[in-house]
Amino acid sequence: xxxxxxxxxxxxxxxxxxxxxxxxxxxxxxxxxxxxxxxxxxxxxxxxxxxxxxxxxxxxxxxxxxxxxxxxxxxxxxxxxxxxxxxxxxxxxxxxxxxxxxxxxxxxxxxxxxxxxxxxxxxxxxxxxxxxxxxxxxxxxxxxxxxxxxxxxxxxxxxxxxxxxxxxxxxxxxxxxxxxxxxxxxxxxxx
Numbered sequence: 001x002x003x004x005x006x007x008x009x010x011x012x013x014x015x016x017x018x019x020x021x022x023x024x025x026x027x028x029x030x031x032x033x034x035x036x037x038x039x040x041x042x043x044x045x046x047x048x049x050x051x052x053x054x055x056x057x058x059x060x061x062x063x064x065x066x067x068x069x070x071x072x073x074x075x076x077x078x079x080x081x082x083x084x085x086x087x088x089x090x091x092x093x094x095x096x097x098x099x100x101x102x103x104x105x106x107x108x109x110x111x112x113x114x115x116x117x118x119x120x121x122x123x124x125x126x127x128x129x130x131x132x133x134x135x136x137x138x139x140x141x142x143x144x145x146x147x148x149x150x151x152x153x154x155x156x157x158x159x160x161x162x163x164x165x166x167x168x169x170x171x172x173x174x175x176x177x178x179x180x181x182x183x184x185x186x187x188x189x190x191x
Contacts, residue, residue: 002177004080006073012065013057017073021081021177023050031055031070033063035128035159036136039166040070046170063132071136075143082177085109090185092175096168100156103164107172108147111191115141116149125158133162137169 002021009015027044029037032055044051053073057066082088093106115138121130141148148169155161184191 002081002083004077006077006080008069008073010065010069012061013055013069015053015055015057015069015073017054017070017077018052019074019077019081020050021078023048026050028052031066032057032059033066033128035126035162036063036067036070036132039162042163043166043170043173046167047173049170049173063128064135067132068135068139071139072143075140075146078140078144078146078173082109084184085111085191086184087179087181088185089176089178089180090191092172094168094171094175095153096164096171098160098164098167100154101160101164102153103161103168104149104151104153105165105168105172106149107169107176109145109176109191110147110186111145112147113142113145114147118151119161121158121161123158125162130158130162133165137165 005018007016025045025048027041029040031037055066055070059066090109095102095104117134117137121133123130137148150165152161
């Protein structure tokens with residue numbers, strides 16, 4: 001089984017995260033940030049990755065530290081669980097609509113992290129600062145070693161925009177980590 005557990009404790013957050021890449025999309029998420037919990041739960045459901053997260057953060061300051069540090073932990077867990085990446089499909093792209101919105105996400109599980117996030121989110125989604133979506137994606141991609149490309153094809157309601165992005169990322173993860181062979185998917189022989 002491709003599983004990992006990560007613990008991270010700083011002066012700003014205390015996080016325990018576990019995942020199973022070969023799960024069934026079961027989620028138990030408590031970050032102290034309601035909207036973020038919702039995004040992580042739907043990421044779990046639509047990726048098929050079992051995910052357990054408990055984060056105690058300094059949410060009385062704001063949500064930044066909790067969101068970024070969960071991204072760090074999720075990325076580290078994915079990287080650990082993937083091991084040498086033998087047999088994975090590696091690449092994936094998806095367009096996912098959410099009502100009036102649509103998001104395009106493409107990923108390469110290459111070991112070379114990069115985030116191309118073409119949107120400039122601002123404002124609030126409930127109490128959540130929309131700009132934290134980019135912070136989460138950057139922390140996740142750089143710690144997972146995944147090249148992530150995100151483009152909002154059609155905007156609208158900010159909640160719907162965020163949901164389209166998280167669902168598209170989830171479907172990309174499901175596709176890219178699928179075992180399709182017994183080889184490392186690289187001409188170099190290593191990822």
